[in-house]
Amino acid sequence: MRRTRTRALASTIAATALVLSACGSSDDGAGGDEGNDPQATSAGSKLAATWPLTGLPVKGEDSAVQDHPVLVLKMDNTSSSAPQVGLGSADLVVEELVEGGMTRLAAFYYSRVPDDAGPVRSMRASDIGIVSPVDASMVTSGAAPITIKRINGAGIEFFGEGAKGFYRAGGRSAPYNLFARMDETATLTRGGERPADYLTWGDAADLPKGKPATSLAASFGGGHTTSWSFSDGRYTIDNGYAAAGDEFPADSVLVLRVEVGDAGYRDPAGNPVPETKLEGKGEAMLFHDGRVVRGTWSKDGLGAPIELATKQGELKVPAGHTWIELVPREAGNVTFAR
Structure with a gap:
């Protein structure tokens, strides 16, 4: 059951301080009867x-007290967003298709909450399947009425412009000038238990050998392609917009081939708005340490976790920072090279 939520755009929310100070936890969790917990x-x-x-x-x-929701900020991913701020603090990022063949980012924050992040853009119905598995709270510029109705129906808490922490940055043109002081916005969230793991994490030593792949390109159907290079143990976007020194530290890139439908409305420019269907099953490609492992993904419902497998059994993602590419099954494409 998802908890009942209160919308920041509709009413005042009682602030709950987000504690980011050390809490004296043990690295290995051992100690007395709690050693098995x-x-x-x-x-x-x-x-x-x-x-x-x-x-x-x-x-x-x-360490931080894990009694706050995951925060997911919707970030622009076009040249107009440059420089993007706050990606370097994200734990995980999901890239999804939006109208006009462009993409938008869902930046997940939990272990670290940055001072500033953005540019902040609007939500899509696609986000329900993306954020629901960890019961995340969203930071967004808003959404179309039909999307807000669906987000509300899914019980997803969200904060938009006008809520604490939002501001318009000078030297940028609208709508690419909306930012959030995430540490301030985080105080609006209500307490809660630590969420379940977003992916099934494992050890890199247990990953199947796969094939060499030191570069890859994830095409979202002609409007945008995200190109990656592997070097010194990390993956770097060759055509990204992150501020220098604030790039996402990707240890792995996980590509999921997904069905994309019509969200049922058009954007102000008249473009049909796509909706990524992050449920069901499809092809998966896990890039780690300069190689790629092919497998499949499955997700039993919008709120269910993502499960990965190969013909040999469960596929675990090596612990670290992961960027997930939701590439359209029909119109998209993924290529890689040694």
Whole structure:
């Protein structure tokens, strides 16, 4: 059951402070009878041994009380967004198709919440399947009425312009000048338990060998292609818009081939708005450490987790920062090279 939520755009929300100070957790979670439990109680809150969006261990120097929702900021991903701010602090990013063949980013924040992030853009119905598995709260410029109705129906909490933390940045033109002070917006969220892991995390040593792949290109159907290069253990976007030094630190790139339908309305320019169907099943490609492993993905419903598999069994994503590409099954394409 999803918790009942209160909309920041409609009413005042009682602030709950987001604590980002160290909480004295143990790195290995061991100790007495709690040694077999992945969580240990500290300061009245449960701390898991790993972060839900990365699978990385929670260390004393960067631990946080895990009693707040995941925050997902909708970020523009066109040249007009440059420079994008806040991607370097994200735990996980999902890239999705929007109208006109362009893409938009869903930047997930949990282990770190940045001071500033943006440009902030609007939600899509596609986001229901993207954020629901971790019961995330969304930071957005708004949405079309039909989308807001569906977001409300899905029980997703969201904060838009006018809520605490939002501001218009000087030197940029609208609508690419809306930003959020995420540390301030985070105080609007209500408390909650640590969410389930977004992906099934594992050890890189257990990943199937796969094929060499030090570059890849994810095409979303002619309007946009995201190109990646692998070097020094990380994947870097060759044609991205992130501010220098604020790029997303991708350890893995996960490509999911997805069905794309019509959301049922058009944008102000008259373009039909697509809707990514992040449920069902399809082809998956996991890029890690300069190689690619092919498999399949499945998701039993919009709120269900993403499950990955190969012919040999479950496919686990190596713990780290992951960028997910939701590439259209029909119109999109994925290529890679040694």
